[in-house]
Amino acid sequence: MRSTSLFYRRLASPLHAARATVGVAWVLSITTAAVLLYHPVVLAALFAGVLAAGAGAGVGRALLRALRLAAIVWVPIVLVNVLVSRDGLTVFARLGDLGPFGQGNLTVEAVVYGAVIALKVMLVVLVTTLASLAVDPDETLRLVRRVSFRSALTASLATRLIPVLAADAQRLAEAQRTRPGGAPGGARGRVALVRAVVAGSLDRAADVAATLEVRGFAGAGRSQRRRAPLSRHDLAFLASAVAVLALSILARAPWAAGGGAARFDAYPEIRAAFGLGTVAIAAALLAAIVLPFADRRGIEP
Amino acid sequence: MSAPLLSFRGVGYRYPGAAEPALQDVHLDIHPGEFCLLAGLSGHGKSTLLRAACALVPHFHGGTFAGSVTLAGLDTREHGPARLGEVAGVLFQDPETQLVMSTVRAELALGLESRGHGAATVARGVEEVALALGIDGLLDRSTHELSGGEQQRVALGAALVGRPQVVLLDEPTSQLDPVAGDELIGLLRRLNQEWEIAVVISEHRLERVLSAADRVIALERGRVACDGDPAAFLRWAAEAAPSLQTPAARLFELAGVPEVPAGVRQARSALRRAGLLGDPGTPASGSAGAGAAPPRTRPRGRRGHAPLALRVRGVWHELRDGPAILRGVDLAVAPGETIALMGRNGAGKSTLLRHAAGLLAPTRGRVESGGRVALLLQNPGDYFVHERAGEEAPAQALERAGLAWAAERNPRDLSGGERQRLALAIVTGGEEPALLALDEPTRGMDRAAKAALATELRARARAGTAVIVATHDPEFAAACAARAVLLADGRVIADGSSAELLAGGWYFATETARILGGAGGALLPEEGAEVLARRRPRAQDPLITGAPT
Known part of the structure; x- marks a missing residue:
């Protein structure tokens, strides 16, 4: 493939x-x-x-x-x-x-x-x-974790969030295209769209943070060498x-x-x-x- | 009975800034090995209860908390979610936000690594949970390539990898097709029976879980309104909360059968005892399997040269360097027609709707529409880009959606059902489109909200708008669509009346149809009750009783 x-x-x-x-x-x-x-x-x-x-x-x-x-x-x-x-x-x-x-x-x-x-x-x-x-x-990032688990995981999350947020932005833009008059135009429309993407990313970040909490991230220990x-x-x-x-x-x-x-x-x-x-x-x-x-x-x- | 694993003592909770409490005076004990189903309408406290059980409430969400929650002897006021995560696995509704690593193997390992387990323990834990859930073939796949069902299984694996004593699940099947949803519930039941893991699961489609549950806890306005076995819950629901009744229970109530079945198997046994159903293996009279016309595979639609709302001719959608998502789909939709588009995750339903709305261009074939096509995508929140609902849709559309009062409100502050109606008002724009297409509009909706949406769609169809709904919910499909189209692997594999198509299947069938074996094409409890009423005077009919003919 x-x-x-x-x-x-x-x-x-x-x-x-x-x-x-x-x-x-x-x-x-x-x-x-x-x-x-x-x-x-x-x-x-x-x-x-x-x-x-x-x-x-x-x-x-x-x-x-x-x-x-x-x-x-x-x-x-x-x-x-x-x-x-x-x-x-x-x-x-x-x-x-x-x-x-x-x-x-x-x-x-x-x-x-x-x-x-x-x-x-x-x-x-x-x-x-x-x-x-x-x-x-x-x-x-697992290599970096032995030095700093939290920094490594934050970097890992950022890596993971890039495609997810890209998909969110694409979905949002697609939804705007289905409006009867098309997506809101002009600078104001673009600003509104960016604001919506940012608001959505904050919601998503909160969901991801909740997941990390229950996976024990707050008490993260030092990972061991494989x-x-x-x-x-x-x-x-x-x-x-x-x-x-x-x-x-x-x-x-x-x-x-x-x-x-x-x-x-x-x-x-x-x-x-x-x-x-x-x-x-x-x-x-x-x-x-x-x-x-x-x-x-x-x-x- | 053993000591409780999870205890709520006088728990009350209010989210920060909320006017009403989400939980009020909740007293509950859940024991090891119990399979508990949480029932209730949207916004009545199911998710909050689950979040309180794993200490996200109040540690993560803040707010005002009263009473105490104890899980495996740990008081959530003293121990946070990280500590409780060692005894509780948690699975939320949206699998996408629960996968935080790039590969499945890393995802499963994260929980154990976070707790500082050694490499050997991590490797063994990952291997075992992957084998237990049948996801060992996915271990080296990227998490963002997985289907919805696969994502949910991996998220469940991540919740189970630490061998928790209880697993808390918040509507885990809401984004899954019927096959994947049933597989997940079967898997939970197996884990519960074999390993005695307690399961606490909230779900709107109660019929999907009820037969597996030992106990049902119904919440109303944040209080425990009913706590008993499935039969006790169904009796309570019949009296106090009809919108929580399962289709089987409603069927029995309408047919005057005194029992309260928790599932299809119980319902069929009860009907057989009452002489209203033949023995297993005996085709019911008028069933799809008893000589009824098989579902058509040729495109339907208005014959002759009458204008169509939509015509799809031999449409292919082939990805560059990837598979074909649609493979020569033909579909004709007449004005005023209502169609349910069904099929497994990845069958091509959403892609077909996007072609209908002109968001995608076919790589081969043609799409013609008889006017404007309005498409409502899966997530209503994707439509909201303004601070006021009045800026999102014209006043006339808001009026029609019953949201004129919300013109000054922020769309994100509206309830789930209201957001859905606002999104519908946005895409229709106050003018009736020739075709209204909806992609999975009932995700996370309770039965009352689904019924309201079905009524709305039928009304639009009566006014001449063609309606096509992609859905995994056979009950909703039966309630709103006269015709059903089944897609598999990008092809239309069946196209016929809903009565033909949804009455004859195992997965893509309503609970009523599965109980009656498709008899009379009955899909909804009301139709099923009529079938049973017709059988009563003929209870000795050999076809019905299963006697040799």
Whole structure:
């Protein structure tokens, strides 16, 4: 089954089948890679890897929806960087004297660096979206509970209330459409609608609070660690996380074997390593991300 | 008798800001292993009594509390809901607000984890309760994907996971279809009999629970008006509160049969003893199973070229990346016709009504209407966006709904029945639509309010408005609709007169029809009494007595 919802659903996929600690570690390793690396080719490989992982987890369509939303940040990031950066040497447009801002020289380096930063931001958005779609939030919050039960449960409730309130808002809007003249129009109508949604959410919050009371939330104790053997998917994603981290460090560090195959400097001029090493690092990162999805044994919920 | 598990001593309670007390001078003792049914009209204190039993009243709701409630030796004035939750499981009306975690497994585990139980105890508790309730297949499902029946079972599981001594349930079947509702009651009875868990349940459809109950407690204006076994309650109801009578009891009263049956089985035995019903397995004369015409599966409606209020032609509703909710539905509705749309949760009833009202577009097929279609959705509160009822609907519509007096009131301060009438006034807008569609309008309504709504709908139909009601309540369907359409898995599987369709089933049948085996197409107690009256002089008729023919 494929998911288009932007909320977690238990699906038959290797990532869903892995425990939350492992899922979180895997996602953090990719996020770290996205933060550490700047080389466009390597970032593109990470990007392709995450999209492929989304498809492998059965949430590809939902991930693309999130990507469309995240793409909105691309233009402002590039634009702002081009306008504020003074470090590039290759000027492609001169805006003249901008008073307190100095000379308005727009450089190719600033455009490229802005695009790289936007790509990194979108990559982080994509990875966290994948985590919210495919890593069990209850299990994740259970990890936090050992530190603070109430904070974790509050976060869990907020997570749960988002789809519930979204459904409430949809129901309310639908009810307004059945009025003879349609939904109340204008700013006043919209304010009335928002007020009704808020009032409904308060009612719902009171009901949920009553449920929590009788479930013993007020006397919440410290939850205990669960012990379960590592599954094949736990092991695969752990190995993948370690590989992604190791490759990222290898790609950046000039002292490492391969000597910074993913080195990239935007300023003052664009200088990027590009050779077999770069391609090998990009391919290895892509493979490390995607390979755990190849084993589909024992993934049924 | 053992010491009481739950005791009320002179309990009185008033909600904050309320003019009238919700409970007054309540004295009750409930013992381990008892199955108690709380009866009473809406607003007469059933829910408050349950909330007082688990200490939500007064700890959560505030207000003024007098007297004492003791549960398993714990005084609710000293111990809050969290402590009492260890001995009492609670299930409220709306399952959606009782599911707070993302997956079923986490939901079941929450109560045990909250109380600091070890991982092994939690895992075992979850596994056992899931097996006991038959929800082990749902453990890894997301809670927001579950059907209404599944949600209610999971919420019941969450209430039972700590092995409570008593389970308190507030109208748990109000949002369930007849099949899921009967399953839930059967499950409670099994838990009660096998594990001696005391059950205290409030319910409007008394006929659904009465045969399982050991004891019935009726509340009137917050006071205990009757406390006895089901037979004693029915005798009291016949005298003092006819609107609480079950259809079976009403049938017997009208037919002049002196007994008071708690359920279909008792009623059939009593009628058999009186010579008014054949032996089990013998088809009753005129029953749906005895050669009566089977329900039609082809669309009905006015023949020829007369204008229709609604025509649905081969409508499909297929979700992208999901199942088909409607599969080639055909339906023709004539002006003035009254139709009950029935079927299990998820059969496609609500979706069909949304197509009729133009809220959804078919992925295949066509919907044509002969004028405006007014749709009343399940929750009347969804319509209220203003502070005054007068801003919600035109004065003429309020007048017609009998709510002219409430024009300056906040809609959310109105009673359940009044809110329903206001929502109806909003969607009709003071002008009669060609078709009035209602989606589960009787959720949480008591019998008196249902009767008033049925009368209102029949009046609108007489004035020429076609009425189509999606409902799980066969009694309400029989009271307001001449035609019934049964949906299953997005298809119309039966379409015929209510007398044909609601008389011949096990689940989608009224209590009267089930008692009489569908004889004469009688659905309501009044019709059933006529059937029995016709049988009296012919009591020796072999078909009736079950003698060999």
